[in-house]
Amino acid sequence: MDNFLQNTNTLKNWMLATPAIDSLSLCELTLPGTHNAGCDWKASWPFFGPPAHWVACQHESFYSQLCHGSRALDIRLLQDDSAKGLDKFGMHHNGSRNSRTLRNLVTDVEQFLKESPNEFIILDFHQLQGEGFDFTNFNNLVKQYLGHRIIPTKNLSLSLHQLKQISAAQRIIVAAPWHSALDRTVFHEQIRHKWSGSGITNAADLKQHIINVLKYPPGTGAPWSLSATSYSALGGPVDIHDELNSWFDPNNSDWASKCNIINVDFIEESNIVSYCRTVNLMKARDRVPR
Structure with missing residues (x-):
């Protein structure tokens, strides 16, 4: 593993600590992501429902995932009409709720x-x-609570350097399925998941799925996500960090370089960051200079 990233502080700020990447856009970068980021072991799960080991895909909260280097959070939301x-x-x-809400994410x-x-x-x-x-x-809640942080969709293709020049606060791309009520200057189109x-x-x-996807990977015109996750009918999400470490090690393959978002479970376990x-x-x- 890169000794540079053994320190938790460096994991937390790995983009800042790697200034050379400021010439790239978020679509050109390879970003570590967390699959089903809102479903973690530290959340509270209903007593009557699937056991947590069938549905928890991460160890800890959104904040912890970000501190461990995740830069793309895969979010699945259900509306609760009893809450406000x-x-x-x-x-x-897959329909199994836990205690995490949009409030925790924000x-x-x-x-x-x-x-x-x-x-x-x-x-x-x-x-x-x-x-x-x-x-x-x-739409209104996301704009109210995160609006000052959101990168307008028109700026998606700009480099990190250009984004930093435009704003000291705008650091988030938000993407969602299309709906007429969503402000498309704020919400990017739904991110394609290759699963x-x-x-x-x-x-x-x-492994065979990843080989097939990376024969002809999507381009850098829009964000896309490779689902690098394993699921067992008996045990739920499987920790496959040994396989991820082998497959995505740049010394072993060019897989990581062909990806935009690598969506994994239990991000702390592997060397993916x-x-x-x-x-x-x-x-x-x-990169050829612009």
Whole structure:
């Protein structure tokens, strides 16, 4: 593993500590991401429901994931008509709710960016579900609480350097499924997830899926996410850090360099952040000046 990233402080600020990558855009970078970021072991789960080991994809909170280097949070929301405000939108895994809500996300992201103001985050609102989902309310809440942090969609292709010149506060790309109530100057189109298509995926199947995707990877015109996750019918999300470390090590393959977002479970367990930093330095070195 890159010794540069052994220190937790460096993980927390790995983009700032790697200034060479400022010549790249968020679509050109390789970003470590957390799959089902709102479903973690530290959340409270209902007594009557699937056991946590079937639905928890991360160890700790959004804030902890960001501090460990994640820069793309995969968010799935269900509307709770019994709640109000930010708590009206709760996190879920295949319909199984937990105690995390949009309030936790907003609070954790704001705390992180106050402490690390030159890191960039993609909030991938991948699912907005629930009968009569209130897109207008969701739109207004995101703009109210995160608006000062959001990078306008028109600036998506700008380099990190250009984004920093424009604003000292705008550090978030938000993306969501299309809906007429969502402000498209704020919300980018839904991020494409390249996943295996099967709810049950072992490591061998996942490896073949990744090989197939990276034969013809999507371009750098828009963010896209590679689902590098494994799920067992008996145990739920599987910790495959040994496989991830082998597959994505830049010394072993060019896989990481071909990706935009690498969406993983239990981000603390693997070296994926270190590998992303390494290939981003390679991309910046190889980039033709604009």
